[in-house]
Amino acid sequence: MKVTSILTTLCLLNLYAIAQLPDNLPLKLRVGTYNVGHFNQGSLGGFQGGGSHVTAEMMRWRSWIGAQSLDILGLNEWNENFDKGSTIQAAEALLKPYYANLYFGDRKRWIYNGIATNYTLQNIRQKKSSGDYYMILGDLKIGKKTITIISVHIPWQKDWHIPALDALISELNRHEYFICMGDINALDQEQLRFQKEGFNIANGGNMGWFATASGTNTLAGRSGGPNTNIDNIITSKNIRIMNVSAPHTGLNDLDHLPVLADVVVTW
DSSP states (O other): HHHHHHHHHHHHHHHHHHHOOOOOOOOOEEEEEEEEEGTTTSSSSSSSSOOOOHHHHHHHHHHHHHHHHOOOOEEEOOOBSTTTTOOSSSSSIIIITTTEEEEEEEOOOSOEEEEEEOOOOOOEEEEEEETTTEEEEEEEEETTTTEEEEEOOOSSSHHHHHHHHHHHHHHTTTSSSEEEEEEEEOOOOHHHHHHHHEEEEEEEEEEEEOOOHHHHHHHHOOOOOOOOOEEEEEEETTEEEEEOOOOOOOTTTTOOOEEEEEEEOOO
C-alpha cells in the first residue's frame, strides 16, 4: 500500500511538472483591447434599443466576443448593465460564457476598466492615472516568471492627459514582463514614446498604424489617418507582437475599433 501511495504521488508530481511551462519555451497568447463605449457608441446608458432588439444586439456582442477566442481581453468603458432598461447584466451575458475569471476596477461614471481571461491573475490592484482614470493590474504566474497584465484608459482632457501618460510609462518601466492593453487617447508621436522607452507596440509598431477612432474618421470622410490610432497593446521588449488587426465589428464601430494581436513571450 505504501509503495502504491508513493508511486501515485510521484505520478502526480510528474504531471504537475509537465504542466509548468519551461522557462526556455516561448508562450503564445492571443490578446485584445476593446473600448466598448458602454454598448452605446461612447454615450452613457447602455444599448438604447428596446424589446426584441435588446436580445438580438446582446447576442451579436456575445457572438463576436466568442468568435475572437482571446486568451486575454482588456476592456474600457464597460457598463454594468447591457441595456438602458437594466434587464441584462453585461458581464454575466457577454463574458462569463467564455471566461472563468473577470477582474474589474472601480465603476466610475465614464470610466470602467476590466480584464477577462481564463488564466488566474494574482495581486489584483488599481492605480490612479488622473481624475477618474486608472489602470487595473494583475500578475500572471508562469513557472518562476511573472507577467503583469494591465488594462488602462488614458484621459483625453488636456490637463490630465500628459500626467496620465507619464504615470503609465513609469509603471511599465517597473515590470520585467508586461502586457498592457487599452484606450491610450494619444497622438501618433505620443504612442511612439513607448517605442523610445524600449517597449513593443501593436499600433504603430512593426505592422504600421491601425485607425481605431472610427467615428472621427467617418466624420472626416476617411477610413484612417494620422492621430486616429488611439487604442493599443504595449508589451515589454521580451514579448513580441504579431498578427495585429483593428477589425470592424458591426457593434461599436462609430466609436472605437478593437485592437487584436498575437503576443509571444520569450524568456
